Amino acid sequence: MRIIYDANEMHSIADKHREWRKIIGFVPTMGYLHEGHLSLVRQARRDNDVVFVSIFVNPLQFAPNEDFDRYPRNLKRDEELLKREGADFLFYPSVEDMYPEGFQTYVEVEKLTKVLEGKSRPTHFRGVTTVVAKLFNITKPHKAYFGKKDAQQLIVLKKMVRDLNMGIEIIGMPIVREEDGLAMSSRNKYLKGEERNQAVCLFKALKKTEELIAGGEDDVSAIVSEMRKVIEGYPLAEIDYISVNRISDLSELERIEKGNTLVSLAVRIGNTRLIDNMWF
Numbered sequence: 001m002r003i004i005y006d007a008n009e010m011h012s013i014a015d016k017h018r019e020w021r022k023i024i025g026f027v028p029t030m031g032y033l034h035e036g037h038l039s040l041v042r043q044a045r046r047d048n049d050v051v052f053v054s055i056f057v058n059p060l061q062f063a064p065n066e067d068f069d070r071y072p073r074n075l076k077r078d079e080e081l082l083k084r085e086g087a088d089f090l091f092y093p094s095v096e097d098m099y100p101e102g103f104q105t106y107v108e109v110e111k112l113t114k115v116l117e118g119k120s121r122p123t124h125f126r127g128v129t130t131v132v133a134k135l136f137n138i139t140k141p142h143k144a145y146f147g148k149k150d151a152q153q154l155i156v157l158k159k160m161v162r163d164l165n166m167g168i169e170i171i172g173m174p175i176v177r178e179e180d181g182l183a184m185s186s187r188n189k190y191l192k193g194e195e196r197n198q199a200v201c202l203f204k205a206l207k208k209t210e211e212l213i214a215g216g217e218d219d220v221s222a223i224v225s226e227m228r229k230v231i232e233g234y235p236l237a238e239i240d241y242i243s244v245n246r247i248s249d250l251s252e253l254e255r256i257e258k259g260n261t262l263v264s265l266a267v268r269i270g271n272t273r274l275i276d277n278m279w280f
C-alpha cells in the first residue's frame, strides 16, 4: 500500500487508473480505524479493481467547541490495518493542502441538513459535503462507501451526488457493533469505566423499538416514549434527541412507514455525545 500525502499526486494516480479503465472504490475516513471502517474497505476490495482510502480529520466539520484537537489519531496503527485489508492507496493530506489560504468554496445540501444532527451541529454537514466533494474530485471513484451509523451523512451525501451529477455510486454499509450492541465509533475511546457500560443504552432503546414494531406498534409517540423510558434507566445518559423520520426526505413521521423509516437518537454520556440508529 502506498501513502500519498499530496492532493495533486493523488489526483494523477486516480487519472491514471481511470485511463487504465480500472474501477476505483473509495473509503473516506477520519482515521482511528475500527471494524466498522474495515468492513467498508473489505466491501470496496470485493467490488473494485483498486481501493483508495483517505484519512483526514476535517476541521471544517467540527464546530469550535467540538473535539477536533483531541479527536483520536494513530497513523501507524491505521496503516497496518489497511495493509492487512489490501487497500492499494492511502491518501493522507494535510489541512494546508486541503484548505490552502484563501479557500472560500463550499458545498451545501440545504433542507436535509437542517434536521437531526444539523439542529445540534449547524455547521457540521457543510464541512462534510465540502470535504467529500473535494475528496471525490481528487480520487475520482466509481463507488464510495459509508457506514449507516452516520445515517444522515449517508442520506445527505447521496443527495449531493445526485444533485451535482457526480456519477458516483454511494454504498451504505451496515452498522458494526461491539458485543454488547454499542455501535462502533472512534469516539467510543472517550468513554471511561461506567460511561462505557451505560453507553449501551442507545442500542437497548433501539432494540425496544425493534420489538415494538415487530409487535405491530406503529405510533411514533408511543415508540419514542418507550425509548425515553429505557434511556432514563441509565443515570449517566442525557438525551439530545430521539427522532423518527422518513428516509427519503428526513421529514418527521407520526406513524412508522415500513421500508422508509429511520429511528435515530443522540445521547450524551458524560462529555461524550453518541449517535445511533436503525432503519425499518
Ligand code: PAF
Pocket: 028, 029, 030, 056, 058, 061, 128, 131, 132, 150, 153
Ligand atoms: O464519516 C466520516 O468519517 C467523515 O464525516 C467523512 C465522511 C470521512 C468526512 O470527513
